Amino acid sequence: MNSKIIAGIPLLVVALNVAMTSSAIAADDGKSLYTAKSCITCHGDEGKAPIVPTYPKLNGQNKEYLVAQIKMIKDGTRSGGGTAAMKAMTSTLTDDEIESISTYLSEVE
Numbered sequence: 001m002n003s004k005i006i007a008g009i010p011l012l013v014v015a016l017n018v019a020m021t022s023s024a025i026a027a028d029d030g031k032s033l034y035t036a037k038s039c040i041t042c043h044g045d046e047g048k049a050p051i052v053p054t055y056p057k058l059n060g061q062n063k064e065y066l067v068a069q070i071k072m073i074k075d076g077t078r079s080g081g082g083t084a085a086m087k088a089m090t091s092t093l094t095d096d097e098i099e100s101i102s103t104y105l106s107e108v109e
């Protein structure tokens with residue numbers, strides 16, 4: 001299959017997922033947000049199973065590191081590589097939501 005088509009599949013899944021998800025999830029519910037904000041689509045269940053080997057695992061990572069990376073991808077300080085794939089998702093996250101998703105991921109063994 002054409003690699004551009006393969007690369008587009010997660011984005012399509014994400015777009016559908018976002019369209020179907022209501023935003024009525026508490027900002028401190030990191031586990032639910034991880035699914036609702038479509039992170040799971042690329043990074044896999046509990047951040048342990050990225051859909052392709054070039055996407056990072058996130059579970060057990062330092063919380064402060066995760067917060068910093070998400071914020072940097074969101075504001076464009078961190079760019080290039082695969083960041084374009086997830087920049088759109090980060091734009092919908094508030095600082096509180098970034099904190100709680102990062103706390104959740106850091107606590108998954």
Ligand code: HEC
Pocket residue numbers: 010011014034037038039040041042043054055056058066067069070080081082083085086089090093101
């Ligand atoms: C469309 C696929 C996709 C989605 C959806 C996605 N990401 Fe990512 N994410 C990536 C890719 C690819 C990278 C690697 C970026 C790079 O190459 O620099 C990444 C990197 C990261 C990193 C940095 C990891 C590190 O080790 O530096 C974090 C943290 C992260 N994502 C969290 C999230 C969160 C939280 C969400 C949900 C709001 C999310 N991602 C949604 C594809 C995605």
